[in-house]
Amino acid sequence: MTDYAQFRQEVREFLAKELTPDLVLAGELTTSVFSDFEAALKWHKILHRKGWVAPDWPEEFGGPGWDINQRYIFQEECKLANAPSIVMMAIQMLGPMLMHYGTEEQKAFYLPRILSGEDIWCQGYSEPGAGSDLASLKTTAERHGEEYVVNGTKIWTSMAHHSNKIFCLVRTNKEVKPQAGISFLLIDLDSPGITVDPIISLDGHVEQCQVFFDNVKVPVANLVGAENDGWSVAKFLLEFERGGHNFTIDIKKQLAKLRQQAKTVKARDGRPKLHDPVFRHRLAEAEIEAMALEQTELRIKGAINAGGNPGALSSLVKCVGTELGQRFNELSVDAVGQAVTPYFEDALNPRYEGKSPIPSYAITTMAEYINNRAATIYGGTAEIQRTIIAKQILKLG
Amino acid sequence: MTEEQQMLRDAAERYLRDNYDFNTRRALVNAGHYMSQEHWQTMAEMGWMAMPFSEELGGLGFGMQECAIVAEQFGRHLVIEPVMDSVVVAGSLLTYEGATTPTAIVEQMATGEAVVIVANAEPNAAPSFVNTHSRLQAVEGGYRLVGEKVFAAGGGSATHFIVTARLGDQFAYVLVDGNAQGLVVNHYPTYDGRSGANLILDVLIPEDHLIASGETAILAFARARARVILMASAETLGAMEAALEATVEYTKQRVQFGQPLASFQALQHRMADMLIQVEMCRSLVEAACRAHDEGSEDEAKLILATKVKTSTAGRAITQEAIQLHGGIATTDEYIVGHYFKRVAALDSWIVSRDEALDKFIMVVDAA
Numbered sequence: 001m002t003d004y005a006q007f008r009q010e011v012r013e014f015l016a017k018e019l020t021p022d023l024v025l026a027g028e029l030t031t032s033v034f035s036d037f038e039a040a041l042k043w044h045k046i047l048h049r050k051g052w053v054a055p056d057w058p059e060e061f062g063g064p065g066w067d068i069n070q071r072y073i074f075q076e077e078c079k080l081a082n083a084p085s086i087v088m089m090a091i092q093m094l095g096p097m098l099m100h101y102g103t104e105e106q107k108a109f110y111l112p113r114i115l116s117g118e119d120i121w122c123q124g125y126s127e128p129g130a131g132s133d134l135a136s137l138k139t140t141a142e143r144h145g146e147e148y149v150v151n152g153t154k155i156w157t158s159m160a161h162h163s164n165k166i167f168c169l170v171r172t173n174k175e176v177k178p179q180a181g182i183s184f185l186l187i188d189l190d191s192p193g194i195t196v197d198p199i200i201s202l203d204g205h206v207e208q209c210q211v212f213f214d215n216v217k218v219p220v221a222n223l224v225g226a227e228n229d230g231w232s233v234a235k236f237l238l239e240f241e242r243g244g245h246n247f248t249i250d251i252k253k254q255l256a257k258l259r260q261q262a263k264t265v266k267a268r269d270g271r272p273k274l275h276d277p278v279f280r281h282r283l284a285e286a287e288i289e290a291m292a293l294e295q296t297e298l299r300i301k302g303a304i305n306a307g308g309n310p311g312a313l314s315s316l317v318k319c320v321g322t323e324l325g326q327r328f329n330e331l332s333v334d335a336v337g338q339a340v341t342p343y344f345e346d347a348l349n350p351r352y353e354g355k356s357p358i359p360s361y362a363i364t365t366m367a368e369y370i371n372n373r374a375a376t377i378y379g380g381t382a383e384i385q386r387t388i389i390a391k392q393i394l395k396l397g
Numbered sequence: 398m399t400e401e402q403q404m405l406r407d408a409a410e411r412y413l414r415d416n417y418d419f420n421t422r423r424a425l426v427n428a429g430h431y432m433s434q435e436h437w438q439t440m441a442e443m444g445w446m447a448m449p450f451s452e453e454l455g456g457l458g459f460g461m462q463e464c465a466i467v468a469e470q471f472g473r474h475l476v477i478e479p480v481m482d483s484v485v486v487a488g489s490l491l492t493y494e495g496a497t498t499p500t501a502i503v504e505q506m507a508t509g510e511a512v513v514i515v516a517n518a519e520p521n522a523a524p525s526f527v528n529t530h531s532r533l534q535a536v537e538g539g540y541r542l543v544g545e546k547v548f549a550a551g552g553g554s555a556t557h558f559i560v561t562a563r564l565g566d567q568f569a570y571v572l573v574d575g576n577a578q579g580l581v582v583n584h585y586p587t588y589d590g591r592s593g594a595n596l597i598l599d600v601l602i603p604e605d606h607l608i609a610s611g612e613t614a615i616l617a618f619a620r621a622r623a624r625v626i627l628m629a630s631a632e633t634l635g636a637m638e639a640a641l642e643a644t645v646e647y648t649k650q651r652v653q654f655g656q657p658l659a660s661f662q663a664l665q666h667r668m669a670d671m672l673i674q675v676e677m678c679r680s681l682v683e684a685a686c687r688a689h690d691e692g693s694e695d696e697a698k699l700i701l702a703t704k705v706k707t708s709t710a711g712r713a714i715t716q717e718a719i720q721l722h723g724g725i726a727t728t729d730e731y732i733v734g735h736y737f738k739r740v741a742a743l744d745s746w747i748v749s750r751d752e753a754l755d756k757f758i759m760v761v762d763a764a
Contacts, residue, residue: 131723133653156724200729202738204588208728268525268752278751330712337523338548338745343588357547357585357595359521366588370738373719374727381723383663 015081026350027082031367035084044086044117090114090121101225124154124168135178141170150216160209184230186222247321254328261335322375329369340366409470431553431592441509460690465631472635479551481628487513493617496609516549517561531562540602552594553584569610589742629743630707640718640736674710701757708750711740
């Protein structure tokens with residue numbers, strides 16, 4: 001029987017020892033899904049040394065062998081301690097896919113390199129013409145002997161400019177219905193014919209990229225799963241992700257910071273913004289939504305612990321979690337007033353040591369507000385989530 | 398609209414449509430410029446800076462209805478030059494009845510030679526008399542002003558600042574030359590492509606640069622705040638409507654699952670909702686400007702209602718515009734996200750929505 005209190009203590013001690021001030025600062029200055037890359041990599045390596053870089057992986061592949069409660073505790077403590085986010089595409093997506101669909105050679109070669117951080121992977125799924133309708137993707141891979149020749153382009157490839165590898169869904173058959181002609185390929189980003197173009201985001205920084213493939217040769221050995229079975233490989237993740245991301249932890253952090261902001265900034269009457277009756281009511285309503293979300297996530301955890309299936313609740317939680325997070329962004333924006341206006345590039349750089357026109361409590365507020373608009377777009381738009389709920393749960397249409 | 402107002406609207410729309418394209422604006426901003434001198438010059442020649450000043454002072458004697466027409470076009474085209482910040486808001490403080498203004502400054506504003514920016518907010522507080530700690534102390538020849546100001550919108554382009562301070566136990570404001578000794582201006586670019594400034598002041602204010610104090614200063618600022626609301630709301634209206642138009646166009650072209658996004662009824666309804674809100678806001682902006690210009694009884698109520706309504710709708714519509722576009726609208730390269738950023742900045746400009754709603758309740762209950 002696991003002593004969770006003791007486990008939490010163990011995690012806290014690890015974090016207190018290993019989370020150096022520069023890493024904490026990088027965590028605090030995170031305004032999107034990704035933290036400063038240098039800090040993220042440094043933290044990745046520290047976690048790897050401890051054996052904790054992939055909490056969700058089975059022990060046989062290098063996971064620490066934690067149950068869902070331990071994974072939740074670890075996630076929570078890392079957030080509370082402001083640990084930076086590691087680059088997660090391979091840990092959360094590619095790794096589990098390889099475990100299930102990879103050959104023994106692929107598992108033996110790639111999984112350790114994912115764990116160590118030696119390989120940084122980005123995800124090549126979306127295309128300019130294939131967003132929500134991913135199956136309509138057009139990047140082709142033509143088989144020529146022992147190679148595929150890849151042509152096309154992928155967009156919204158997060159962190160491609162910092163990655164050395166990309167996992168791609170490519171079209172290997174144009175004759176069949178779209179989902180049935182897709183394959184899953186592993187590609188080295190330094191292959192001849194690949195161009196990575198950074199995309200400047202609305203917050204002024206680069207996270208997303210567009211990747212172009214011009215007659216890129218990829219060994220057949222880099223195919224994961226059977227040819228034309230790529231769609232199953234991609235869909236497998238939906239099963240694996242169940243009970244994964246916990247929104248409540250992030251929302252509680254947002255709430256704590258927001259309260260701090262609203263206590264620090266004075267309204268026109270000289271009293272803290274927190275005492276502004278209109279603001280206070282808006283905040284209370286959002287807090288109530290957060291409580292409903294928290295209890296829902298506990299139900300999910302309970303269902304998984306009991307060996308069951310949370311089913312419908314996971315889809316709902318994605319909608320609520322992302323949209324509530326956005327609502328808290330708005331409240332923060334309103335709490336800090338005109339402090340959201342200055343754009344100071346270095347303010348979000350954890351290695352910058354100079355002054356900034358933005359007060360410390362508001363440094364990330366506008367960037368978070370801007371970047372979090374994407375939360376209801378990536379990984380399945382809010383609209384797609386609702387279609388899933390309507391079709392699969394309510395059996396409509 | 399009167400014929401004159403229609404002409405004003407058409408001239409503004411035409412100039413900006415033909416000369417203020419998004420890509421040029423983007424290049425200008427990304428190169429680190431706070432504004433275009435060329436545009437500033439032309440805007441002055443078009444008479445936009447003379448609009449709110451009386452004819453005696455060299456202006457056109459227009460009211461907020463006319464200024465709002467131009468402000469709306471600024472919103473549509475994401476204009477970065479701080480025209481309204483200077484001539485409408487700062488201009489209002491310099492021309493309030495009872496205010497004493499040094500000669501020439503208003504004329505200079507009307508020709509664009511001077512850019513006057515209000516610096517009233519102090520660190521960690523919404524701007525108000527209660528939150529003003531900058532002090533004016535009478536000295537030989539005038540006053541010594543010591544204090545700190547933050548987030549002066551448009552401050553990177555300022556030739557002068559209007560700075561609020563305490564004079565004894567009274568609220569007051571002074572005109573500070575941008576080159577004044579003892580003035581430190583820390584300017585910065587803003588998220589919405591413009592500029593701002595934080596000020597540190599230990600300056601000598603000549604006697605004739607004390608513009609107003611006491612009751613006059615309070616009332617002048619009340620009027621300036623009303624005009625901030627009207628200009629922000631009008632500009633937000635322009636941005637909202639442009640965002641909606643871009644969304645309609647995009648969803649007609651963007652094909653997923655074999656059909657344009659615009660063919661999905663759920664999305665059509667959402668765009669219809671956006672249109673409803675745009676029109677509701679337009680109605681309030683026009684009515685509030687008219688009430689202000691005519692000094693009607695319901696002016697206060699209308700202005701506060703406009704702030705609350707436009708703030709809520711501006712935020713919702715620009716967010717919706719991004720959502721309906723998907724990934725492309727989260728990039729710097731595409732225009733829609735810039736409407737979102739500009740509207741957020743306008744919403745934060747001096748007056749908060751929450752405070753306006755609370756004040757609205759007080760006004761309604763007192764009636």
